[in-house]
Amino acid sequence: xxxxxxxxxxxxxxxxLSEEQKxxxxxxxxEQLRQFFxxxxxxxxxxxxxxxxxxQIGEFVEEMASKGDFRVVLPRVIDDGSNSKMxxxxxxxxxxxxxxxxxxxxQSGEPCDASEIDVMIVPGVAFGRDGARLGRGKGFYxxxxxxxxxxxxxxxxxxxxxxxxxxxxxxxxRVMDCVISNEL
Numbered sequence: 001x002x003x004x005x006x007x008x009x010x011x012x013x014x015x016x017l018s019e020e021q022k023x024x025x026x027x028x029x030x031e032q033l034r035q036f037f038x039x040x041x042x043x044x045x046x047x048x049x050x051x052x053x054x055x056q057i058g059e060f061v062e063e064m065a066s067k068g069d070f071r072v073v074l075p076r077v078i079d080d081g082s083n084s085k086m087x088x089x090x091x092x093x094x095x096x097x098x099x100x101x102x103x104x105x106x107q108s109g110e111p112c113d114a115s116e117i118d119v120m121i122v123p124g125v126a127f128g129r130d131g132a133r134l135g136r137g138k139g140f141y142x143x144x145x146x147x148x149x150x151x152x153x154x155x156x157x158x159x160x161x162x163x164x165x166x167x168x169x170x171x172x173x174r175v176m177d178c179v180i181s182n183e184l
Contacts, residue, residue, distance in 0.1 A: 003168055006126050006134055013161045014053040025159045026056035028182035033060055033121070036155065036180065037070070043118035044071045046088050046152065049096070049104035054123045055157045065091050073112045076105035077140065086140040087111035115149035122176060127156045131176040132167040145174040153177045 001009075017025075037045070047061045048054075065072045073088035077100035089095075089106040099105035122141055126134040133156055135141055145154065156176040160183040169175075 010125050025182045029055045030060045032180045042069050044116050046073050046117045046120040048123050074106050086144050114147040117152040120152040120154050122154050122156050126162045127158050127179045128164055128167040132169050134167050
């Protein structure tokens with residue numbers, strides 16, 4: 001199946017979910033994330049502010065930040081006119097504003113160096129059981145994951161219908177170290 005068709009299929013499936021179904025499926029993913037991080041020591045974790053068609057991890061972001069066991073960073077897209085890029089900034093509730101693409105982004109502080117991130121929770125349109133990831137097609141995560149010095153463990157998160165046996169891959173695509181979904 002081609003990337004365009006997979007993106008269309010997943011988008012259509014999200015439209016069939018009620019907010020309650022999305023919340024319940026996301027809650028299962030969050031529980032697995034809690035178990036994953038219970039086995040980790042204090043470090044820098046990169047999370048994300050979810051779009052409506054992504055795993056709803058907003059409460060998990062708050063939980064991780066309030067515990068204080070990890071330094072939590074979230075992405076912000078910076079557009080300098082000729083080149084848009086994604087950087088990660090410390091999460092602070094009072095610095096979050098709607099930014100690029102309608103996503104809540106941190107608006108203060110200095111960017112976190114890519115080499116400082118220990119674990120990155122990565123959203124995607126779809127994931128393969130082998131860790132392959134299909135993004136939205138803008139390449140923000142692909143470029144960030146390819147940065148010099150980036151060494152984080154990459155964990156894809158998705159709902160059951162976003163998990164495919166195989167996905168088309170490009171040479172620059174980074175395979176996730178693991179994928180967490182609500183599929184049991």
